[in-house]
Amino acid sequence: MIKMDYSHQPKRDILCIDVNSFFASVESVKRGIHPLESYIVVMSNQELEGGLVLASAPRVKKES
Numbered sequence: 405m406i407k408m409d410y411s412h413q414p415k416r417d418i419l420c421i422d423v424n425s426f427f428a429s430v431e432s433v434k435r436g437i438h439p440l441e442s443y444i445v446v447m448s449n450q451e452l453e454g455g456l457v458l459a460s461a462p463r464v465k466k467e468s
Contacts, residue, residue: 424459432461 428446429439437444443464448456 425462425465428459428461428464 424446428442428444431446432439432442432444435442435444440462442461444459444461445457445464446459448458
């Protein structure tokens with residue numbers, strides 16, 4: 405196994421945010437629903453079989 409020496413490489417912190425859940429939570433708030441209790445799902449095209457889930461509220465992810 406080759407060991408890499410990263411001591412001379414620049415160091416930085418990277419923050420990743422799941423913005424899809426954020427947008428679903430914002431939509432919940434706009435509708436007057438608590439974001440952690442809502443079942444909001446944004447789909448690509450719900451009329452087609454096998455549509456993609458683009459965003460969902462945290463509760464949907466937890467219970468699915």
